[in-house]
Amino acid sequence: MSNDKKNKARSTESFGKNDKDGFIHRSWMKSEGLPDHVFDGRPVIGICNTWSELTPCNSHLRDIAEYVKRGVWEAGGLPLEFPVMSTGEALMRPTAMLFRNLVSMDVEESIRGNPIDGVVLLGGCDKTTPAQLMGAASVDLPTMIISSGPMLNGKHCGADVGSGTDVWKFSEDVRAGKMSMEEFMNAEAGMSRSTGTCMTMGSASTFACVVEAMGLSMPFNGTAPGVDARRKTMSHLTGNRIVELVKEDQKLSSYLTREAMENGIRVLAAIGGSTNAVIHLQAIAGRMGVNLNLDDFDILTKDIPLLVDIQPSGKYLMEDFHYAGGVPAILKSLGHLLNSDIETVSGKTIGEIADMSEVYNDDVLGSLEKPVKKNAGIWVLKGNLAPRGAIIKPSAATEELLVHEAKAVVFQNIEDLKARLDSPELDVDQNSILVLKGCGPKGYPGMPEVGNMPIPQKLLEKGVRDMVRISDARMSGTAFGTVILHVSPEAESAGPLAFVEDGDVIRFDGPARSLDLLISEEEFVRRAANWQGPETAPKYGRGYYKLYIDHVLQADEGADLDFLVGKSSSEVKRESH
Numbered sequence: 001m002s003n004d005k006k007n008k009a010r011s012t013e014s015f016g017k018n019d020k021d022g023f024i025h026r027s028w029m030k031s032e033g034l035p036d037h038v039f040d041g042r043p044v045i046g047i048c049n050t051w052s053e054l055t056p057c058n059s060h061l062r063d064i065a066e067y068v069k070r071g072v073w074e075a076g077g078l079p080l081e082f083p084v085m086s087t088g089e090a091l092m093r094p095t096a097m098l099f100r101n102l103v104s105m106d107v108e109e110s111i112r113g114n115p116i117d118g119v120v121l122l123g124g125c126d127k128t129t130p131a132q133l134m135g136a137a138s139v140d141l142p143t144m145i146i147s148s149g150p151m152l153n154g155k156h157c158g159a160d161v162g163s164g165t166d167v168w169k170f171s172e173d174v175r176a177g178k179m180s181m182e183e184f185m186n187a188e189a190g191m192s193r194s195t196g197t198c199m200t201m202g203s204a205s206t207f208a209c210v211v212e213a214m215g216l217s218m219p220f221n222g223t224a225p226g227v228d229a230r231r232k233t234m235s236h237l238t239g240n241r242i243v244e245l246v247k248e249d250q251k252l253s254s255y256l257t258r259e260a261m262e263n264g265i266r267v268l269a270a271i272g273g274s275t276n277a278v279i280h281l282q283a284i285a286g287r288m289g290v291n292l293n294l295d296d297f298d299i300l301t302k303d304i305p306l307l308v309d310i311q312p313s314g315k316y317l318m319e320d321f322h323y324a325g326g327v328p329a330i331l332k333s334l335g336h337l338l339n340s341d342i343e344t345v346s347g348k349t350i351g352e353i354a355d356m357s358e359v360y361n362d363d364v365l366g367s368l369e370k371p372v373k374k375n376a377g378i379w380v381l382k383g384n385l386a387p388r389g390a391i392i393k394p395s396a397a398t399e400e401l402l403v404h405e406a407k408a409v410v411f412q413n414i415e416d417l418k419a420r421l422d423s424p425e426l427d428v429d430q431n432s433i434l435v436l437k438g439c440g441p442k443g444y445p446g447m448p449e450v451g452n453m454p455i456p457q458k459l460l461e462k463g464v465r466d467m468v469r470i471s472d473a474r475m476s477g478t479a480f481g482t483v484i485l486h487v488s489p490e491a492e493s494a495g496p497l498a499f500v501e502d503g504d505v506i507r508f509d510g511p512a513r514s515l516d517l518l519i520s521e522e523e524f525v526r527r528a529a530n531w532q533g534p535e536t537a538p539k540y541g542r543g544y545y546k547l548y549i550d551h552v553l554q555a556d557e558g559a560d561l562d563f564l565v566g567k568s569s570s571e572v573k574r575e576s577h
Helices: 020-030 061-074 096-113 128-139 165-175 181-191 203-213 229-248 258-270 276-288 294-301 318-324 326-337 350-355 414-420 521-530 543-551
Strands: 044-049 078-083 118-123 143-147 154-156 159-161 379-383 386-392 403-411 433-436 469-471 505-509 514-517
Touching: 044 061, 044 096, 044 229, 061 078, 061 118, 061 229, 096 128, 096 276, 096 543, 118 128, 118 229, 128 143, 128 203, 128 276, 143 203, 143 229, 154 181, 159 181, 165 181, 203 258, 203 276, 203 326, 258 276, 258 294, 258 326, 276 294, 294 379, 294 386, 318 326, 326 350, 403 414, 433 505
Parallel strands: 044 078, 044 118, 118 143, 379 514, 403 433, 433 469
Antiparallel strands: 154 159, 379 386, 403 505, 505 514
8 A cells, every 4th residue: 555646535534544544444444355555545436326126126236336346447446335225116105205305315425424536326216316416416526327227118918018107008997997907917017027217208217318418427328228238338438437537526516517407407308208307406406506496497498399209208118219319319409409518427528429429210209390299398387376386297298188277176185085086976077177185295295106196987987088187296207197296385385275175266278387276365365264284194203204394395496305405515524433
């Protein structure tokens, strides 16, 4: 071990001292078989891994980590892998979103407290990558991301099926009596044929593509299948590149700028991405100190059409998107609409990556001149029902319902919905607007993906497949329909949604970006004065649940915890011994 080199890397504060503390730090690490010379001041790269067998999307990330390590070793760095909490969307109760902020705290303190100089984030399932990026943003070391990658296309009865999207369709067909339970169960085996995230444009694939568009990963991070050998190659090259970023002192803040986030939002629109990305990007902006508000999503996406024919907004799947040209092809198509001169962690600018791309299948990828759909992006709605905003994804909605006025059928909470939705006595018709309360950040808690409420069974049997639905909840990126989400303030916090009653008339005008409850201001005041509090799920008085409920921000602010906004920095002055 040599201390002759002048090196200001963070890790030398632990590994570069010839004293008691240096002895302790090096000696215990040598129990892993590390020789003297790896403590010579070389960059120490942390590999932050959300691998878990309870998170099937991320279950191959232990393998991916080995390829990152190869690249780090080859570039002269020291790779050290560490685990953080993993939140699997499919299994975690009551909702994985409840724990996104907890994962971010785990990531932040694991990065900050350990002697590493740069970090590679390995994540995939919906909330893991945003949580990791939130935590990393608050520390601000050189950072790169490798996503899990999507699963291979699902297969059933000789046709492609998409995770999530076709589950919702099949489930409704069963309830309508158009699909047998036996056929429904048979479809299960072919839906998820490999490791990786949803192969529709769900929240995980969306955020992996947005990460790529913001320049925080190598090209094709968003679309290369999880089992494709090229994802392993990408991981090796990421290991090479993160060492270079440390040597160049290129921190995350060098790349995760307002301009980069604008690119991410425009690509979000072009790919028909998940509405969940809105909340995640706002939370990340809060950590980075970037001024990004809800209205920006509408402003930045209003001229962006849908450029990818992919479920749930279209028919193809992520494999098809990748083979057609992936995110680089979208960057090329968007051209002058992007901030093309900004650099990415790959060493190339967005414009250079776009220039090297091609479209290989114009059935899958459209263009600005010939888009898949005209209506795309994120519409931000305002009005007396959502004074701080609500959102809708028009590319996944029914065009005829984008302007609609009708009476409300109100459910006070998720239990009320489940108990009464399919009742023959439910006073509902195909023109009704379904309203669900008590599913916001505080109300559930955790803001679950239940905004795409099922269609009442008696309407399904008549062939109805979409209705206007309004809630303070989220919905899966794999879901579809004319679904208005993230109503803010939420009902739990005495937002106007709390005061909606059965039979009230609601007016929704998507092109005008308005959402209004058609009652007088005097009636609003009367209802607010008589409100007895929310009729929601059981309350929580201890642990993380209580911490979350007491401190979570509203959806229009990213639903982060109020005390986590901003940075902690990477500096820790005190030793442990």
